[in-house]
Amino acid sequence: MIRINIALLGLGTVGQGVYELWLRHRERLREKVGVDLEIKKILVRDISKRRNIGVPDEKITVNFEEICQDRDISIVCELMGGIEPAKTYIRRLLEAGKQVVTANKAVLAEYGGEIFELATKRGAYLGFEASVGGGIPVIKILREALIGNRVESILGIINGTTNYILTRMLENNLSFERALEEAKQRGYAEADPTLDLTGLDSAHKISILASLAFGVFIPSHRIYVEGINEIDLMDLKFAKQFGYIVKLLAEARESRKGFEIRVYPALLPENHILTSIRLNYNAIYIKGDFVGDVLLYGLGAGKEPTASAVMSDIVSAVEYLRFNKFPLIKYPLREDKDLRLVSVKDSVFRYYFRFSVVDRPGVLSKISGVLGNHGISISSVVQIGRQIRKGAVPIVMLTHETREEQVVKALEEIDQLDIVKAKTKRLRIFE
């Protein structure tokens, strides 16, 4: 039986998961693909670090060149995370003729253009199933299964940390801070959760998905991002009163105006299937012109699901390798600076506003007057009597469809009023 040698860069959570999967399923994989996979080398930073998964010493190295220059190693999995040295390693490996598998969304979302180009030029396989959606095989589905479709839109909940926090806040009446603390304790949030909370992690992922769907690389820095840092339990509850659940959405759609790609917390109508995605689960909705709606749901992160995705890519790499074959399906083209990305300011949404105002007659009429002047029309209002918060009471409104630019102007004006005690909360409604 032919043996194929693999190396891993990194032995953190994902690396350990891949190693464990390999240990458990090596025999099964031999039966299924008729090839023996061997994890020959693993690059680590600190060789003295104790690891409990029983990797033999001779597999461990701190020297990247030992892997890159080993002609017996055909497939290398980059599982380190972070931009550097991961990006340089991926380039070096492709140049050295390796098949490369990576779980690195940050590198792909920022440098995907040059990396896809390099892989194409070298006729190499570049697998990145683990970069989005953990074990959910969304990359394979977009690249291969839906190839007969024009993808019209993608809508996803693709960050487990924020979905966990939003779910726990609403269902268990927790403040943002308490829910975040709990997420950290349960291992659903990292010590520094900034990337998740600010929406950047979702932006990385939707950048990759949009690039696959539309065939051209769209770097994450060109994507509008809004996180959940400023979400208040009160807003989740008001939204629920109106029949909506707040979710952090990642969206990519092609419209007549151009490409609309963005990450933002939004009010989803309760009967939308994505509102049933709770806790740390992820889900991705894809609409294709032939397939219609397809929804994929599963664990979007974690050691075992991510290892499952990496192994799927390893087997694809073996397929390509085994027959000296380069991938037929093209990678996204290089970034197109002229690509028509629709600014969020030019987009139209319905809105949720929560004003913090003094409890005095005439306030509602003043606010609605300003909104009217900017052409914003109101569909429902809830005004609640005296609150515990000293002096300020909330007025909550839902609007009809409005261009975002108008909303920004109106809220600037409203927040200047002396009857307004705090910055107005604004959330978009997803219809």
Add this chain to the structure above:
Amino acid sequence: MIRINIALLGLGTVGQGVYELWLRHRERLREKVGVDLEIKKILVRDISKRRNIGVPDEKITVNFEEICQDRDISIVCELMGGIEPAKTYIRRLLEAGKQVVTANKAVLAEYGGEIFELATKRGAYLGFEASVGGGIPVIKILREALIGNRVESILGIINGTTNYILTRMLENNLSFERALEEAKQRGYAEADPTLDLTGLDSAHKISILASLAFGVFIPSHRIYVEGINEIDLMDLKFAKQFGYIVKLLAEARESRKGFEIRVYPALLPENHILTSIRLNYNAIYIKGDFVGDVLLYGLGAGKEPTASAVMSDIVSAVEYLRFNKFPLIKYPLREDKDLRLVSVKDSVFRYYFRFSVVDRPGVLSKISGVLGNHGISISSVVQIGRQIRKGAVPIVMLTHETREEQVVKALEEIDQLDIVKAKTKRLRIFE
């Protein structure tokens, strides 16, 4: 650019869908895969039949040999349905060295063993994504994306007709007959809906999925099947009162006892995500030892979704063809007569019973006495007073876990009692 010639067998709904997809996306596919696909020939039964999709006359033939013996045709899609001549054609095509794509679940579910074996022997690609779940790429996911997993279980709603009927009955208070009539009018049920209603269509599909998951062909005739023909609106409503929704489930799991593969209508707890799968949608839940739970959801049938699946297989066939490469991932092995399939009689479920009894004191105690004698313990009972139905009133019970064999014996005895006016309705509860 290299051109690859394709033929279609059949120009019914699916054939037309594939032709339309090809017309619309030929250029897009050239860009994506660098190969020009040409539908060169289409086999039809009746050449005089008028078709509105503008297929040029010279592409149409009634002679299978014209396709099978044409060395310029590399990929043939069997889209005729039915066992014969489809099965013979698939065999002939594989023997002639063609790459074969089929949407034929009936042929695969009964003769998959020999067909997979033939494809393996000939080193041919056999695509069958369209045989299960319409546009939902469940075959690719089981075969490729989850290859690093031991699949523990599959649970699906994989028949749109029955799901449509069950949804409409409960939500719109329709009788089975009226819901079926409506499904026919909307094109969700065929003129002869027997295959769907009896659960056989679901059995075909779970046979294919189980064969992929467990690596050995399990023909549909070895699978326990129960359809929805005897479902009464009353039962859907009682179930709902207890917090359950009735769905036609297809299930395949590996347990210590062996393989449990079956199709049956079951009460699903309302908080189970599959209860949110409404109307003609399908969903498939897969549990793998590394990936955890993955759910796939979409349109399980229809012209366009099925065409999307066929095109995905065509592109895979092109990949294999283009590099003289046979599929690395093995097809399921030939049927194993000694495979331990657990009989439903030996399985343990909780149950829903609806007894039709005379409205007289002592009835409940008589029935529960018989159940007790068979070791069946009751978890809840609803007894409803006088009903419109002459003389008979329903008693509805949910039981604790019981071996099915006990239930069969107990109900036989109960149905003999003179206080019992009609055959007892029995449904399993899925936990």
